Amino acid sequence: MNAPARVSAGVAARDILRRLHEVMASRSSAQAKLNRVVNIIARSLSSEVCSIYLLRDGVLELFATHGLKQSSVHVTRMAIGEGLVGHIAANKEPLNLAEAAAHPDFAYKPETGEELYHSFAGVPIIRQEISVGVVCVQHVDPRDYDDIEIEALQTVAMVLSELISAAGLIDERSISGVRAHEGPLRLEGLPLVDGIGRGRAVHHQPRIVVEQTVAEDVDAEKQRVSHAFQVMRGQIDDMLGKAEFAAPGDHDDILETYKMFAYDEGWIRRITEAIENGLTAEAAIERVQMKTRRRLREAKDPFFAERLHDLDDLSNRLLRIVSGQLGTAAELGLRRDTILLARNLGPAELLEYDRRYLKGVVLEEGSATAHVIIIARAMGVPVLGQVKDIRAQIADGDPLVLDAGRGLVFVRPQDAVVQQFTEQIAARARRQAEYAKLVDKPARTVCGTDVSLQINAGLRSDLPQLDTSGADGIGLFRTEFQFLVSATLPRRERQTRLYQSVLEAAGDRPVTFRTVDIGGDKAVPYVSQAGREENPAMGYRALRLALGREGLMKVQARALLDAAAGRTLNVMFPMVSEPWEFDAARALVEEQRRMLGERGRPVPDHVRYGAMFEVPALAEVLPELLERVDFLSVGTNDLFQFLFAADRSHPLLAERYDWLSISALRFLKRIVDAADRAGKPVTVCGEMGGRPLAAMALFALGYRRVSITPAGVGPVKAMVRSLDLQALKPEFDGWLSAGRNMRAALEGWAEMHGVALPLR
Template identity: 60%
Template sequence: MPLTASTAAREILTGLHEVMAKRGSAQVKLDQVVDLIAGKMASEVCSIYLLRDNKLELFATHGLRKEAVHVTRLGMGEGLVGTIAAEGRILNLDEAADHPGFVYRPETGEERYHSFAGVPIVRLESPIGVLAVQHADPRRYEEVEIEALQTVAMVLSEMIAGARLVDGARRGRLRSAGPLRLSGLRLVAGMAKGEAVFHEPRVVVEHTVAEDTEAERERVYGAFRKMREQIDNMTREAEFGIAGEHQEILETYRMFAYDEGWSRRINEAIDSGLTAEAAIERVQQRTRARMREIDDPLLQERMHDLEDLSNRLLRIVSGRMGTAAQTGLTRDTVLIARNLGPAEILEYDRRRLKGVLLEEGSLTSHMTIVARAIGVPVIGRLPDIRHSVQEGEQILVDGDNGSIIIRPNRALTTGFEHRMALSQKRRAEFAAVRNLPAKTRDGVEIGVMVNAGLAEDAVALAASGADGIGLFRTEFQFLISATLPGRDRQLRLYTKVLEAAGDKPVIFRTVDIGGDKALPYLADVHDEAENPAMGWRALRLSLDRSTLMKAQARALIEASAGKVLRVMFPMISEPWEYEEARALLEEQLEWARQGHRKLPKRVEYGAMLEVPSLAEMLDQLLPRIDFLSIGTNDLTQFLFAADRSDPRLAERYDWLSPAILRFLKRVLDAARAANVPVRICGEMAGRPLEAMALIGIGAENVSITPAAVGPIKAMVRSIDTAEVRARLDAVLAKPPRDMRKALADWARRHSVTIS
């Protein structure tokens, strides 16, 4: 086997080029191709399977029985070949029969072969076949061999498509002339309507084998220079009104554009004999394959950024640079893309961009963060969207429910416009209530604060009508940074937040990373546990990595000079963890004191109750804290042993179940007896019916999303506290079968604003 993937692939590509240039049928050429690959790779078997009628048909083979050609067929997902095609990934096995997906086909005579390696043959981002090699001796194939196979598979896809040997890329949902409703994942809430516009024209790599390697290299160098210039300009010109996390996202994106490892991999692909376009696509396919194997959403997001840059580079080198942003939006637009990078959405005219629909997308993606900042509804996880709509067709976007309607008829459009008008009217009504006091009909004041994680959130605090920031998630700065934020960067953020908040209180939660919030620059904090939410994360990690917490404590102390520093520690299981965290922060206070630095006016310490075990130790904890915050999101999943990220469990528990309400009431009663204020954080407190129930069990302080302030205040101002508490006492003493329905019916009868 040659020493490098480049030389291995180059030798095969040279032979392929000669085969493709000859006269002869496609079948004859494929027979020659498998013989060529087998010879160059010293492989006992080389086979090509192609997708026809949704079956993977053995089209050519060297080493297996010839009579199996056009006879052996495997369904998508069936056997090793079907698994590769269905999942679009590589298999490299020293013992094929040990794989759970292995299927034996006696007509092939493959029983004497043990090792197996296969790669997908991809066209237009979808597998159209599989290229596989086999050996009698059990062994795993070297990385250089797999790289060579992938490069050859890419060139084969051009030949196969040109000969029209396959059905084409796997079809998405068949289009129809009538309305079509699709559901996805709500990423950014809001309602919008507009015409479908595709973010970018699909660049199809038509010529894969290079005639002049150095000329192709120069084309790539020129494209890199142009792309980096574009990114630099976007980074300078991005306007958010305030520097901070969004700027850091773009800086991370810019860092990828200058990544030497990426450009080196493209050069290596050119060395193997590929054109500039094919080399970029080859490296992009490798990135996609890696994305399928990564469970960490943050690492996936870094890969999405790299894929976004690959698309940009491919458009430049192919001369097809015009995205919809460059051609300009002339009408209200719903943008459609497989995915978007954080910089790309900023290229669009915000007056015309009404919504974004993505085949992929995630709640933690950089693009989602930017879209939320500029107020554009986004729905993700719509895998069929690019196959289900044509440019210019009307789309209704319901970002609140994560659904869309394509090609709506007049009745659907009228109904949607009516709901949009009602939504705008409700928003206007809630906006009018925002600045009114959250006081019940019988005079009980309810503290309404907001959850935040960005400097921009603090700037918007005055407009939100909230009493302050009840939960500032400091980890957000860590999650969107390319490198670990040092004390100075943290200090700048915390100072901005406190200055923007003015006289309103801000409660900083110390960094909650680890688990599902892994950081690529802290590889050793990745949690491989089956349920990372209950693993090495939050305060557990911070106490173990004390230098991380010390740097944050110093930044918080310096930012709060002359002000009140309110800090709370997440995911405390037992009081000793709180004591250790508090002692660590007080050590940093002493450091600041000895350094003659200006100190906070005072420090208030709080604990977050998210782990149920802490409720059993409240008699020990409450005398030592200034306030208690209850994180209902994690607490609920721990109480019900139900992962809140698993859609199959979404309806298996309810925040209005008697179990959670009784648990919370017990905590609230204990804290009231100890004269310790309690604040409910999390989604539960931001829903009017649930918030009504919380007030009914004794809650008087909540911290919610800014968008929920108006609806929650409207609910508070419509209730009589004594009546609500009497009702909750009654239903918790003898719970009805359906607590939610019982409370909703009671709210309607008593004219409580819960809609």
Template identity: 50%
Template sequence: MRGALGGPRVLLRRLREVMAEPVSAQDRLDKIVVLIAANMVAEVCSVYVLRVDQTLELYATEGLNRDAVHLTVMRVDEGLVGHVAREAESLALSDAQAHPEFAYRPETGEEVYNSFLGVPILRAGNTLGVLVVQNRARRTYTEEEIEALQTTAMVLAEMIASGELTALAKPGAEPAIRRPLHLKGVALADGLGLGHVVLHEPRVKVTNVIADDVVKETARLDAAIGKLRHSIDVMLEDDGLAKAGEHRDILEAYRMFAHDRGWMHKMREAVLSGLTAEGAVERVQSDTRARMMRASDPYLRERLHDLDDLANRLLRELTGRNRGPEREALPENAILVARNMSPAALLDYDRSRIRGLVLEEGGTTSHVTIVARALGIAAVGQVENAAGLADPGDPMIVDGQAGEVHLRPPGDVEEAYAEKVRFRARRQAQYAALRTRPSVTKDGVHVDLHLNAGLLVDLPHIAETGAAGIGLFRTELQFMIASAFPRISEQLKLYRAVLDAAGDRPVTFRTLDIGGDKVLPYMRTVEEENPALGWRAIRLGLDRPGLLRSQVRALLRAGSGRELRLMFPMVAAVDEFDRARAIVERELTHLRKHGHGLPEKVFVGAMVEVPSLLFQLDEILSRADFLSVGSNDLVQFLYAADRSNVRVADRFDPLSPPALRAFRMVAEAGLRHGKPVTLCGELASRPLEAVALAALGYRALSVSPAAIGPVKAMMLELDVSAARRILLPMLEDHSGTADPRAALTAFAKASGLPL
């Protein structure tokens, strides 16, 4: 670009001066289009801004009729400007009027101009507007000129994103950067959350985009790229990742992106046009993001996350924040927004301030979802581009029941949800009134409702809900939030606190269920092709007996003078249970020998999660004191459907005949042997599914704290005998057409059950 005022660097410096002037937003825009037109040797320069109603409004022009400013409005499916906005790609034409999408607007007076160059104004891949230059002559715009105009558009993007132009807009026609968005996802955890956005992995904010010294910025960019490549090489050389496998392929692809010459060339070109190294990374990634978000190929869209992460890592190198995102103090009503996150990451936040969780991924039975439910946090998953659309501090509403998210909601929506919150509070008060009532059905069947828990913060829920006890205490959560392996004394303190809080109500402790996707940050991990089917839970405990023994010892000491119930997760064979129970006996002997107090009675049980145990029920029940069905994993393994994979997690219905037959097998085996059987998966927390479980013979369910009220309210109105008459014949129907969910839904409606 060789214009009258020099190249793009000169233009950017002039733009910086204009941006610093104490003038109105309109005056600033007017000066900017004059500068660009002069620099580009163009007769016309115009800025169109995308509005909340998805139309484009002319905000400033040099060369067209100025009376058309704020009057000319076009749809995104209309004209060349609409084409640029819609496709988020530059468009250069030497004969614009010959293009099939050319739209004539007489009020602008642009019919005399033949050449057209339009570039999208992008931020984080989202289109904010269009920047256009035009010439009378039929001119071919060079790659250098297109590149320079794209660079200039970055400055306008920051101006629009700052909200400076909002004052120029009519109500209802504000710039789209602040537009309300209604986003659909998948309901993960029930509840309503009203608050403000906190990005779990915040984008590095680029504040200075205009370079003072291009040579210096090029050197900074090259140095940061070198450090980034080195850090990826170090990751790949790690012993735990050295073996071949899917994880290795992913990291190799990651390294390929980091060494991609095209990516590097684009960033260097952006620096040479006058941007800082940070501005160049931001601009190139914004362009890449805009293209990939519109790609139809799902593989390319998935790779967008890799490139986003790579760009953010590079920005952290450039800004000196390469240790990772700094955790800022949470506002009083935080809505966490993330691509995905681990349970440990969620637990790392001040939970008293979190009102909601929004994930771009996340399945209904993923572990972070289970923790969110336990903490009473409304959560919605599979919200596309949530982290790219939201800015820190944006108002947001999370509807964990409908699976919807409202970003920057208008006043009427906010007030409607505020009323919903008040209604839910009244309903919770009604549930609280049931707290002391026994959970007995209309036909006199006792179905005890226990809590699923895992943290000290869960303990007050025992009294608040009137739960019969804790049916599942997930001991691994203490390990996941700790910075080092908890000592026996620390474990002992927690387990005693749990038993004290429960009083005379039973507590069932599950031994460590780590491995798979539950990784301890201080424990060396072993990469596996299929971690859910790999070295985890009881398998890890038996191979590392010192780990299991220390936990069992802490549990036995905590249970001194009282009854203690402990169970082993993911038992696949009777031999595993025998070996684990032998460890309990060995620790009891050790405590007796050293004069420690012992529990009055120790009940040892197994979790039924692995389908192989369905065919060893008589053998396991001859050894175990009780069984507990982990429906999340059992359904996952029955259908070979990874519950953390959003493509298949919800493909199979747990109320389908195969799953219900498996649940019935366990309940009937427990009855035959006179041993108690509980179901402690998330399935029991949903009232309709609880109807099915009661009909199958389950007389103890362990549910999330928030589910106690709704499930008890349903149980009080349920006729179990009537439900059995509906459900059991369907399990004997081998036609393949039985639909238990539909039948139970109709039964519940006819019976007036509160679901």
């Protein structure tokens, strides 16, 4: 049997929209209109079957079909998630299958007579962000539908959403946002920016419903879009010119990338083409947004996922302008202490809020590397991400208590929770006051042992905390943040300025720069990678990628050498697995140093080279590595996930391994003993060093340097100044040798000897 003629791009879309417009304008009943629609779609897409399912009483009901048995109309029903139709409704994503029966969610409905058909394609019908139905096509021969055919179906789904809403066929109970709970709730999420806050719930963005999809006057719709783009670009230019963001900072690259998207001529061209195919301005913006979202999600690339948030932000902004509908909560203005709720936020949208009243943010999505999180951290706004069904469970005006550090938000909290929050605020203030008294005091134990408490940093906004925390220096400056927020490779001059500002802020205190750790789950668009990695944490990343992309590493080496001219440069390489990798990286930096010297350029007085110990196999060649390095840094975050074969980002595994387990502590002792024998300083960089009880164990093992978050310096220093390390060490060695429960033993000893540990 010959393959059916494929739909042509513009002609088919315009033809379908014209016919659907005629159907919608007719005086026939809603059922008759749906019957005509399935006939139009089947003919236009050369498919033997076209069916429309609508959500009624919580299930998907077959409302109209061309090709299946008419007796199954209003008889065949499927739950959300059941069968291919239910799969589409549940995931709100198109499905395109050459062989439908091979899909794991395929469910045969004998009353429809669909056993004759092999290929299947369907798209959701969306209303107010809720799946209210599905439109699908089937063909007797196995084949994939073309992208343009899927796009035609998605356009049809937009028109159907309007049609069934006007006809009263929408199941209003499904989209009314009725909350499952009216009483107190405790919702969990992913901590993104630490902090606590209390305020009334405000939803960032009202739902914008596209009420008309088919254009009456194409030229008028194009003019509306052109004007909306001018207004939007003016808004962004005004925002970038605000005094607090005009000065150099971490947001430079983020906002410039955002502006680049806003001025992308390809974006306006795609919207204009959609209008020329018969859509209104609003429908065209939404259509292009849906298409872009689908393609970026299919890329399965973290970089593109973050660009998706920026593009969603801009699309929603443009849609609000062109429709003239109610603006965001920021445009209306905050009047009281607020916890902001959103599916996601772009960086520019967050910047529009009044910082005096913004006490926290709760997101349905969100990730630690999103641009908005970097901005929120700089603003000091706590953020909790990945909290499901926000709109269904929280109404505007609901009182909220947010504890982002613990991953919790309390909705309509009981008096006891509010009282606990108030006490927590007071206790935190008291602790901070006590820690502030220690800023200028040494981190010295009761027995006279000095330790060095340094901070981890990666942003300009981290630098003032060197002084406020009383840290001894920066033990780990993550240079990759500048690479992650830029759409192109950061120019050498820009890198140099950042590194110079870090060194100037540190003054006489040491700074250790870790060379760029990108690749794997920190993908950037300007460095190509060989396919999708199944295990990116152990993939082509960090030093492995840098040695394979020497141009990138040479540019960074030059920038570091320029920035540290006349000073001492401490540079370390991440994820070293073999001594030869360290040798190759060191040689590359030394080559750039020699070239600069030959050209008469100033260079650092001294360069100290170190390696990150993150790969357990390095323990077997540690003596050989220690002969080469000037210092060693133990990256406990990656080291332990490799040591325990447990992904630390997996919610079911994050608590499965313990930093204070016998195996972890014995491994760490092996490292510090080898470094001591070689006379090389060793630092622990990672969350472990910032937890007072775990830091107590590290110092008992023999470590004398930790690099931690700025917030951890005060609690760890308080612990150190109350600790008699000479009394602890023999006891600790005995517990370690005997295989005791180290956490319980340490807690008991600390309580008995008055060691200052914060309440958990």
